Amino acid sequence: MTAPWEEWDHILKVDPDKDLYGDETFADVCATGTDAIEIGGTLDITTEKMQRVIDACREHDVPLYQEPSNPAVVVDDDALDGYLIPTVFNAGDQFWITGAHKEWVRIADGLDWERTHPEAYIVLNPDASAAELTDADCDLTPADVAAYARVAEKMFGQDIVYVEYSGTFGDTETVGAAHDALDDATLFYGGGIHDYDSAREMGAHADAVVVGDLLHDEGCAAVRETVEGVEDAHADLADA
Ligand SMILES: CC(C)=CCC/C(C)=C/CC/C(C)=C/CC/C(C)=C/COP(=O)(O)OP(=O)(O)O
Ligand SMILES: O=P(O)(O)OC[C@@H](O)CO
Numbered sequence: 101m102t103a104p105w106e107e108w109d110h111i112l113k114v115d116p117d118k119d120l121y122g123d124e125t126f127a128d129v130c131a132t133g134t135d136a137i138e139i140g141g142t143l144d145i146t147t148e149k150m151q152r153v154i155d156a157c158r159e160h161d162v163p164l165y166q167e168p169s170n171p172a173v174v175v176d177d178d179a180l181d182g183y184l185i186p187t188v189f190n191a192g193d194q195f196w197i198t199g200a201h202k203e204w205v206r207i208a209d210g211l212d213w214e215r216t217h218p219e220a221y222i223v224l225n226p227d228a229s230a231a232e233l234t235d236a237d238c239d240l241t242p243a244d245v246a247a248y249a250r251v252a253e254k255m256f257g258q259d260i261v262y263v264e265y266s267g268t269f270g271d272t273e274t275v276g277a278a279h280d281a282l283d284d285a286t287l288f289y290g291g292g293i294h295d296y297d298s299a300r301e302m303g304a305h306a307d308a309v310v311v312g313d314l315l316h317d318e319g320c321a322a323v324r325e326t327v328e329g330v331e332d333a334h335a336d337l338a339d340a
């Protein structure tokens with residue numbers, strides 16, 4: 101069976117702690133042409149803020165996923181297509197590799213495993229909140245990142261590997277090395293995608309490109325350009 105993310109080119113990450121741009125609404129957000137919405141951020145997330153975004157998106161037909169940054173912010177809601185649960189492969193603090201997950205499973209009143217999917221993060225921007233929080237080792241060569249990606253797929257059975265440069269545009273050689281290291285797993289790339297050209301450039305190295313801050317800082321028209329950029333990159337690869 102094909103997993104939904106295998107069909108995605110573009111993912112929009114909505115930070116529940118941030119406002120939308122100008123007077124834009126979630127109807128506008130859901131009409132950007134993105135393939136899926138991921139709701140998540142590292143700092144100042146609460147279940148109330150999560151729920152507000154879920155409620156605003158529930159009537160629209162874009163696939164909706166929660167990406168919780170800790171067990172306390174998980175929301176049980178049928179409007180969600182699923183839960184994408186990070187595990188940070190290069191974390192310095194073990195809590196973010198399996199510790200949080202153990203606590204979640206211990207305290208949860210039963211989990212819906214059918215809708216629960218892990219993401220193998222490799223966090224590479226040392227200035228991002230996610231890197232600081234997890235004490236990630238970001239001093240990695242393309243070969244190191246490729247090896248983490250391969251370990252994630254081959255030894256830990258991960259279907260999604262996520263190269264995360266949150267807040268800054270990443271190194272295409274590093275992202276390409278991670279992509280080349282994978283056989284079947286899907287490579288997500290996120291960080292600093294801000295226009296058509298940056299989406300097209302990184303789209304050539306990743307299966308799906310994640311756009312975050314741009315939605316809140318520049319709005320839906322700018323996001324729509326990034327959808328076109330990554331779709332054009334993938335059309336070029338299909339023609340090659
Ligand atoms: C077991 C459960 C339910 C959760 C654990 C989840 C883990 C391991 C999280 C660690 C990494 C993390 C914080 C992921 C959240 C997704 C993410 C990277 C969001 C983007 O973060 P930033 O852009 O750095 O944050 P801000 O925009 O809030 O500054
Ligand atoms: O906010 P940006 O830099 O677009 O990053 C997207 C996403 O990878 C963050 O988790």
Ligand SMILES: [Mg+2]
Nearest residue numbers: 266267312313
């Ligand atoms: Mg962010």
